[in-house]
Amino acid sequence: MKRLKDAIHALMMLAFLAGLTGYAPAEAAQKNDEKPNYAISDLTVTSQKRTENIQEIPMSITSLTGEDLTDSGTVDLWDVTRMSPNVYLSNNAIENIIVIRGIAPFNMSLYPACGVYVDDIPMPLQHQHNPDLYDIKRVEILRGPQGTLYGRNSESGVINIVTRQPGNKLSGNLLGEIGFYDTGHGDIPLYRGQVNLNAPIIQDKLAFRIAGQWHASNGFMENTFSDTDDAARYDNKNLRGIFRWTPNENWDVSAILDGEKGDNGDGQYRYIKGPLKTPRHIINYNDSDGYWDREGSGQALRVKYDGPSFNFTSITGRRSFDTKYYQDLDLGPSPFGYSDMDYNTDSLNQEFRLASKEDGGPLKWLGGVFLFNEDSDANVNFAAYMQEHKADWTNEGAAMFGQLTYTLFEKLHLTGGLRLDYTKGSGNKTYTLMGRSNNFSQDFDNTELLPKVAVSYDATENIMPYASISRGYLSGGFAYATAQNKQSFVYDPEYSMNYEMGIKTNWFDNRLTANLALFRVNMTDRQIYQQVPGAAAIVRVVENAGEAHSQGVEFELRAKPAQGLEFSAGFGLIQAEVDEWKKKQANPLTGRTQLVDLSGKKLPNVPSYTFNIGAMYRHSTGFFGRVDLNGIGEIYNDAENTSDLKADAYELVNLALGYETELFTFTLWSKNLFDQEYYNRLNSWVGGGVIGIDGEPRSVGLTVTYRF
Template sequence: MEMSRPVKPVLWGFVALVAVFLCAGTVMAKEKTLRLESVMVTAEKRKADLQDIPSSISAFSETDIEDARIQTIQDLSRLTPNMYIANWGIRGTSYVFIRGIGAVNNEPAVGYYVDGVGYMDSRAFDSNLYDIERIEVLRGPQGTLYGRNSLAGVINIITQKPDNETRMGVDLTAGNYNNYQGVARLALPLVQDRLFLGMAGNFESRDGYTENDYLDQDVDNHQAFNGRVRMRFTPTENLDITANIDGEKIDDGAFPLGRLEALRKRPRHIAYDYEGSYKRDGWGSSLNVAYGTPWFKLTSITAFRKFDDSADNDQDFTILPLITADETIDDEQFTQELRFASPNSNSDLKWLAGFFGFNKKKKHNLHLGFAPGVAIPWLPLDRVTDSDLTTSGMAFFGQATYTLYENLDLTFGLRYDYEKADIDNVMTMKSNGYSLGGDKMSESENSDAFLPKLQIAYHWTTGFMSYAGVSRGYRSGGFNTAYMDASDIHFDPEYSWNYEIGFKSSWLDNRLKVNTSLFFIDLEDQQVVQLLPSADTVIRNAGKSRSMGMEMDLIAILCKGLTLDAGFGYTDAEYREYKDSLAGTDYSGNTTIMAPEYTYNLGLEYRKDLSKTWGFFARTELIGIGPFYWNDANNLKQDAYQLVNLNLGLERDNIDLILWSRNLFDEEYEAVAFEFPGSDPVGQSGDPLTFGVTLRMRF
């Protein structure tokens, strides 16, 4: 296994010495008050202790999120073993991979949920995270409980819920690149024990990290507004009704892409002639009803989400006026989930059954403009593609766990997913206002899948549980609007089988927790993205692959005030069968794309009282990304790299002042790299060193 070069060994040697010094003289056995708190999660759609769930899960509490400055899913991925996100170009291009399985231009392979509502289009995944109670990352297929497009895993985000406690707060941040951020939150009871209100808002603005030397301006500037309002009504002890509405407005720069060779010599400097932009307006609402009876608990989640997305950019990434692109997407979805679950009790049988239905509409317009001589000799060409895609579906699912002999848990689950998709697509070509013809397509497709799950877990002691399981995942099929042959109009669903064993444990009187899993994943009818001679892409069921590896999460109290958290993931993913007939190449045996050989994160966190009112806080992180490939041919490689983050602060009951930095040593790496036929590889530089100060106030 190739390892990256050591990053600043003197620094980390110094950190280790400081840790030894801080813990010197402390005898763990005598620190009876030092305990790791239990982490309660809802990963399996019922509340349970993380250590009792026989699955590979990383969970982050509100304190974890604030201390580690988790503000985007990119931040989240760097602290989650075997999770990698290529976030590049615009916020709408976040390629999420877990255990070497992900998506580029096809349907997502990772489910993304906020307060139980799934975001069905990955274009909306990258949004600012604020006022969050907890984040859970589930690794491996989650088909039984979450269904379609969760064959790699699920990101589950839970926002703060208002209750009888009045909470108000403001976070203000200023940093380099003219980075200014603000978060405001308010939660209070309107009627004690009955009616509660929660509100939160977020603002972010910063200059771009990349300079366009030809236009003499930065490219990837950010500006975003986000807001959320929640009303909660609890008329009885058994009934909890929550209504949510949220919205966002994004106005960013776009696509800081340049020739890869030039970027490696001079990172974050590009040159092209057409200024791009990215805008997204979105909103959503949901109604969550939870009702408890002595016999079962009923949960209903009704939700509507919509976003309007537009991006325009230079498509040739040179100073010549050759090709431009203008893309708009209007997307809306309606979802309904209804489930029944066994009541919270000490019964040997715990069960859950439910129904899920959805309707999704997506309008997509893409306008490519070609300068004279690029596509047609002496003449310009405009190619416009309009598509209307409607997808609807339903699912029935259930899962039950039975406990034998007090220590042995047997779990069986099954889901049936059905969906129907219809597309109307029109492509037209014009030159100087004259029609040059086009193409029309009107197609329908039905698909369904049975998604079983079987697990066995044994609790050897109160602090040690081992488990084994097998589960199936499923990714939806779809349509290609660009194709060379009629057989490519449709592509079929993709399926995976995940085999996993692991253990969860706590040691040293609950001052150390270690969770480990081993996995093997087999993918059939794999959807692969291939490039047409026209530079369009087509998705085909041309591949079979397998991914195997392990991951580990660890957290330990080293001594009073000093905590260590760490994670490690190893993935060996390769194509078992894959022939690209367009390129005339056999990629069988090649490593799958965007599957780092290893990922690791190491965090040391220290807190100490300086006086009766003030305390000191410090956190340092080392994050490692192993080598991986950007393309199926395995000729575009990202070498291993490491990032260092550092937070230092002063804290008291109602105010914190924190100095922070990201990528402290300005490590150079690529955010993305790809190539078009007959041209040099194109890429984007990774984020540079950023730093700033955050003032957090609580009232």
């Protein structure tokens, strides 16, 4: 491994020197004849359920193309969130909490505040919200509530992932990657392989595309108790196949099949403070058999019809997901016990849409119906506390929605939308404590009106100010892992109202785009996850007990000042605070319940700022280089804002140098180039210690891609 490390370092230096001297093999010269094009290509998105130019949408949106993702070395959604202002992914072995504009679900919630969609099919659980990204055409990030078009669980925003679709040209690529994590206990290899193939079956009528990826490593955590270095291992496999049928110019039908399987270790948390403290990337678990496994599959049918006076779309999707988790409960060397969890969900959804033609005049309209059904079950076992939670539940619902935009004087655009969203749930649970069981059931139903209004004005051909108001909500649900009786089994929805004003601009013949947005979000009926006063630490409840707000600014820029050179930047600043929440807790002296006023406290899991700066240069000889700087502000990890659970601000630098020909691309890269120490999550734990998840150390690697 040392030889591999030295070789990669030497190759990186060689590539850098070659780039400075302009040396390149002759076969790269095919790029020399290309005509200069400094303009930024128009970015089209479909997140508003029609194809639109991102600069014409009155909303704060980030769009990343497949080329952006490849150039920046993006492999999953965690990487994506680092390139969008006021977006942050707080993840551990079982949770992927996406935080947009300060809005996040409570810990242990199954349901997200941010909707994640792949080809218009929802991924309903937050366990699914850090998917591996491969063969991607585009990722769109919508900031602010998206209730009108997306309904429940889009309270903070939506991330829309669009995959590459089959076409008429026989093509494909193979990718191989090898690298290592540079840890204090050695260099740990990492591997990635990717393949995709596009094959026309009947020219202009029927085509097929298949894509897959494998990504694996022993990880960067060592367990000194068992003397193993695979405590945080990952071994993820993904496969997707798409058949596309276009019998004529009016019809477009796609059948999509996909599957995923992950075999991962749970050894991520280590003690940061306290008597069980261990060094960076080192744990000391007596139970070294922990795991976090997941398996999922999806099937979808998309039908599009472009009629003479309207467009019709039907999207049918089914998704199955199963995740299992086993953990040393005290995260230390004592034989304290373990916890294990098992979740299963099968979801089915159907959406029908009608929309006006793109050139239909001053009125653009869209309307639809959405239906869904989710069957879930969970088994949560806290063996050390002799507690077991078994639950099963069904959520189903329907919605009608519509949105229209009318243009006055060819400059003033007025948008209004409304969604009627209905959900009902039915759940059963068995709670067992020290061998004694309590069985109970509970139902709920909920109806919501989710409006949106927006106005935008084409002040010039290149400047568009706008303002909007929108409402979103995070659905209620069942406290599958905490409820001990019927009264605490169901919790209610929480809501958000987003007020936004901004401006979108193009400059210098479309060589520079600069967008600015100001926002305020009011959150009510906040879902709170808290300990029962006087009870064991494992006894917690979910309540609707809080109100909060967030307000801030977002700025994004993209520029092409010269041929082959491109800059991108984003900055988000946010103030996210509790307005009203009196938390119940036990007085340490009397044991009696008391109320602690948390008004004015910072919301947990919300960075005070985020920024990203990227520079990409492609030389006509085939050499290229990219550097990215990402920054995350300080984060409080608990509602009380205790100093021990405050994560400091940090910055990460990623670097890539490479050479490309018509058929091959060679990329030498490093992530977290300066080996910055940071934490993905901090928590208090059993016995009064503080635990945390270390961020990834420096990694270095070589990626080779072959295209045909």
